[in-house]
Amino acid sequence: MASTANKSFKATQVTRPRDQVEAQLREAILDGRFAQGDKLPPETELAQLFGVSRPTVREALGALVSSGLIRKIPGVAGGSFVNTVTPDSLSQMLSESMDTILRIGALDVDEITEVRRVLEIPAAQWAARNRSDEDIATMQSVIDQQKKITIDDPNIPEYDLRFHTAIGFASGNRLLAAFIAAVHNATHPAQFLEVTRDVAQKTVRQHIAIAKAIESGDADKAGEEMRKHLDFVLRYSLPC
Numbered sequence: 001m002a003s004t005a006n007k008s009f010k011a012t013q014v015t016r017p018r019d020q021v022e023a024q025l026r027e028a029i030l031d032g033r034f035a036q037g038d039k040l041p042p043e044t045e046l047a048q049l050f051g052v053s054r055p056t057v058r059e060a061l062g063a064l065v066s067s068g069l070i071r072k073i074p075g076v077a078g079g080s081f082v083n084t085v086t087p088d089s090l091s092q093m094l095s096e097s098m099d100t101i102l103r104i105g106a107l108d109v110d111e112i113t114e115v116r117r118v119l120e121i122p123a124a125q126w127a128a129r130n131r132s133d134e135d136i137a138t139m140q141s142v143i144d145q146q147k148k149i150t151i152d153d154p155n156i157p158e159y160d161l162r163f164h165t166a167i168g169f170a171s172g173n174r175l176l177a178a179f180i181a182a183v184h185n186a187t188h189p190a191q192f193l194e195v196t197r198d199v200a201q202k203t204v205r206q207h208i209a210i211a212k213a214i215e216s217g218d219a220d221k222a223g224e225e226m227r228k229h230l231d232f233v234l235r236y237s238l239p240c
Contacts, residue, residue: 017052021060024050029069029082040070040080112187113234117227119180120164123171124210124226128219130172138166139211146204151197161185163207167226170214194236206232 015023025046028034040046046057061080064070070080127135142163149156161184168177206229213222 017050018056018059018063021046021050021052021057022063025060025064026067026069029064034082036082036084038082040082042079110234112183113230115183116180116233117230119176119183120167120230121223121226123168123173123176123180124214124222125219126172126176127167127170127214128217128222131170131214135166135170136211136215139163139170139207139214142166143204143207143211146207151200156200167210167214199236202232203229 025040034040040061041049043054043057043061047054050057061070061072064080065072069083071083072078072080142159146159146163149159161181164184165177165181168180171177206225210222210225210229213225
């Protein structure tokens with residue numbers, strides 16, 4: 001009997017109260033007991049439910065905020081709410097995380113460009129297959145604006161962001177679009193370019209070529225034009 005009992009039990013790690021509260025709330029959100037947009041019980045109620053102090057609950061909620069599962073809204077009508085995850089909100093969370101990485105350590109331009117290859121060449125190919133008339137109009141609108149700007153225009157990174165993000169959404173894959181938008185939001189690749197008049201003109205011509213290939217539905221051509229564009233970006237990038 002003792003031998004059987006010995007096989008039935010195993011040691012488990014005792015975790016801190018804060019970790020237990022965080023883990024149970026996380027599980028309740030992920031398994032749907034709290035849906036997107038739902039308000040969590042007040043801190044005082046959670047403290048009573050878990051048998052812990054309010055500071056312990058507050059620390060657990062702070063960890064859930066950091067992980068992007070909930071958001072805290074101040075004020076009388078505020079509280080802790082389960083995040084509604086959309087492509088835009090996901091992009092924002094990813095962008096903030098990447099921005100932190102950039103701030104605490106150097107990230108080489110070639111590393112950024114290589115990640116962009118992984119994301120944006122397939123995105124251009126898929127966009128050629130899935131784009132809508134609205135997607136094409138968005139890209140063309142950005143290109144029309146790029147044709148008019150000067151090389152010292154402070155909005156150059158913003159136009160670049162809008163063009164490449166438009167391709168991401170045209171791909172039809174919202175997760176891919178969120179990653180592309182996040183990379184551009186956090187790194188603003190255009191700011192690493194040595195922007196001369198010639199470089200600016202070639203960049204716009206490359207955007208035109210990418211957009212034309214996507215509009216024509218030529219996936220191979222769209223991917224190749226994006227590859228050439230990213231090669232060009234790396235060639236004329238400034239050292240970090």
